[in-house]
Amino acid sequence: MKEELKVKKIKDGTVIDHIKGGMGRKVLDILDIGGNFPETSALLMNVPSKRIGKKDIVKIENKTLKKDEVDEIALIAPNATWNVIKDYKVVKKSRIELPDLIEGILKCPNPKCISNADEPVKSKFKVEEREPVKLRCNYCERIIDLKDVL
Amino acid sequence: MKEELKVKKIKDGTVIDHIKGGMGRKVLDILDIGGNFPETSALLMNVPSKRIGKKDIVKIENKTLKKDEVDEIALIAPNATWNVIKDYKVVKKSRIELPDLIEGILKCPNPKCISNADEPVKSKFKVEEREPVKLRCNYCERIIDLKDVL
Numbered sequence: 001m002k003e004e005l006k007v008k009k010i011k012d013g014t015v016i017d018h019i020k021g022g023m024g025r026k027v028l029d030i031l032d033i034g035g036n037f038p039e040t041s042a043l044l045m046n047v048p049s050k051r052i053g054k055k056d057i058v059k060i061e062n063k064t065l066k067k068d069e070v071d072e073i074a075l076i077a078p079n080a081t082w083n084v085i086k087d088y089k090v091v092k093k094s095r096i097e098l099p100d101l102i103e104g105i106l107k108c109p110n111p112k113c114i115s116n117a118d119e120p121v122k123s124k125f126k127v128e129e130r131e132p133v134k135l136r137c138n139y140c141e142r143i144i145d146l147k148d149v150l
Numbered sequence: 151m152k153e154e155l156k157v158k159k160i161k162d163g164t165v166i167d168h169i170k171g172g173m174g175r176k177v178l179d180i181l182d183i184g185g186n187f188p189e190t191s192a193l194l195m196n197v198p199s200k201r202i203g204k205k206d207i208v209k210i211e212n213k214t215l216k217k218d219e220v221d222e223i224a225l226i227a228p229n230a231t232w233n234v235i236k237d238y239k240v241v242k243k244s245r246i247e248l249p250d251l252i253e254g255i256l257k258c259p260n261p262k263c264i265s266n267a268d269e270p271v272k273s274k275f276k277v278e279e280r281e282p283v284k285l286r287c288n289y290c291e292r293i294i295d296l297k298d299v300l
Contacts, residue, residue, distance in 0.1 A: 022184065024184070033195070034172065034174070034175040034195065035172050037172075037195070038196060038204075040196045040197060041196065042192065042193065042195065044191075044192045045183070045190065045193075046187075046188060046190045047190060054188075
C-alpha cells in the first residue's frame, strides 16, 4: 500500500508561493482561512526551496486577493510569489512587495497617537527599513518594529 | 502554463485523514506545527469526502503521535483516520476514537474544583456523551460541554 497525497489542480483561485518557512499559517490568518472558510485550500510547510531554503505554500480555490490582504502578506512574507489561476492556468504571476506606505492594516502602538483617538483616523506607516522591517507612523512619527504591531 | 501542486510522498511520518472540515488547523495547534516546527508538513482543507462531506487532512514528515496527542485530537476530530508511514508505505491504519477517560489534557472550568487547587492534581474527565461530547469531571462531577474547555 503506497501513501501518496496529491492536491488536485484548482480551476480558479490563488497560489501564494515562496512564503518564508514557518509563516504560512500567518498567511492563512490574514486571509481568514480555516474554521468556516468553505473552499478547498492547502497549506504546505517547510518545502525545500532552492531560492529561500525552506518555504511554505498556500493554495486557495475560488479566492482572489484584495489589496489590503496583499499588503498585509507583504509584511510577513515579503518576496512571496502570487499566482492567479483561471481555468487551470496561471494567468498572472507577480512578486508580493512591501509598499512604501501601509494604510489601515496596523494599529500604532503609541496610545497617545492621534490614530488611536476616538475619532477614527486611518493608520498610515511609512516603510523606513525593509530587512528587518521598520515602520514610521505618519502621525506621531514613532519608529516601530514589525514584531510590535503584528 | 499548467498549475499543479503535488505533495511529495513522505518516507516516514503520520497522516491524519477524515478530520471534520474546518478542524485541521486545530489539529496543527495540538501538534504544535507551524512557526518553528522544522519538518515538511501539509494541511489540506475542505477536501470532498464521500464519508463525511468535507474533510481536512494533515500530513507530517518524521512525526509519530503520542497518546495524549491522539486523545486530544479525538476530542475535536473523532473518527479521524490515523496512518503511520514507514519507508513510503502505510504500516498501520487506525481510527482515532475518543477514550472513556480523558486525563491531563483539559482543565476543569470549575474554579473551586480540587484539580485547580495549588497542589497539582492531574485532571480527569469521564466521557458521558459522545455526540456532541459531554464530559464529567472526575473530582467535582461537573458536567462540561467540550466547547467550554477547548
